Amino acid sequence: MMEAILVQIPFGDMVHYLSGYTVLLFAVAALFVVLAIVSLPEKPVDIVFGTDGYTLKEIPKDTMKFQRFMSIACGVATVGAIISGDLFNFTLFAALIGILNIGIVAGVKNRHVLDSAFSYGLVVMMGTVPLFAGAAIAVAATGTLSIWELAGVGAVPLISKLLLLLGVLGEGMAPFYIGKAEITRAPGAPYILMIHVSSLLLFLRVVEILLTV
């Protein structure tokens, strides 16, 4: 059914790349988009030391709305990166995922979290350079960007693959910062998961592309 829909939408040279592998990744990404839509933010509990008392942190509504929008958009961008059958389109979606991950991290009002969001932003800005350089070298050396056309030919130069891998590494570096900032326990917890999901799926997809072209 999905293939029929994707064929019906006229995207010109932007065709889908559905294999058993990408369909599986697509299902995971779609599942997490649905989870981001239906879930409510977690309220962290702080125990007051030495007593039975506890405090419940309230999540401001505008922060919640912003993070929810960012995580849903990130999930949609992940879906796009997974089913895209075009090398340049894939790099664009990877850049979009990087920007949206910054948005999710930056939504939390906490000094340490914002510090690491800043560092992550620097890495994402640097990561776009090798990412687009890889796609540019691929199109210059082969004359086309369609993964279907490039599949199995092995015409893409090694340096282009290296640059693509390095670029995706930069865009998907968010989880390293997440661990540092303990953001999974910061306010707005369920939406943060989308960072991990998108980075993981992006890595899995780029490995598939690099083995195919």
Next chain:
Amino acid sequence: MNIIQKLAGYFAETDNLPKVYALAVCLVAVIGICMIPAISYDADQLYPKSVDMESPLSPYDRGGVPFEEPAEIVAQYPENAPALGWVTAYLTPASQWMADNTLYLGTTIAAHPGGILDEILYYTRGFDTIVEASILLCAFAIASFLYRRSRT
């Protein structure tokens, strides 16, 4: 402290990770420069780019006559692009007048109504343009959210 502990301590500082990443980018860039002789340019490009400075439509001149002759555009999947070449060839009467009288219509592509709708940008690779605009939209959404939060 052994070397792994030192490395772990270094990577634990988030401020250090951009430095490490920048070093990796430089390393791969140097490798890439060394590998330039091994890369050959493929002359059979799907999206060719040639600039004819004499043409008033430069750098978007892809040929064609409005309603009579489609422009020469190659698509990877022509079955997905039934109107290939007809949109790029079209100019509004005002644009046609400007093209006939000046040399600079191609540089005013966004500055006047009508003008050239480049088919590679907006038709065969149109989805790329949509995603690019989405990246800008998301960047502005984040910037405006942070700005408004800093004001309160």
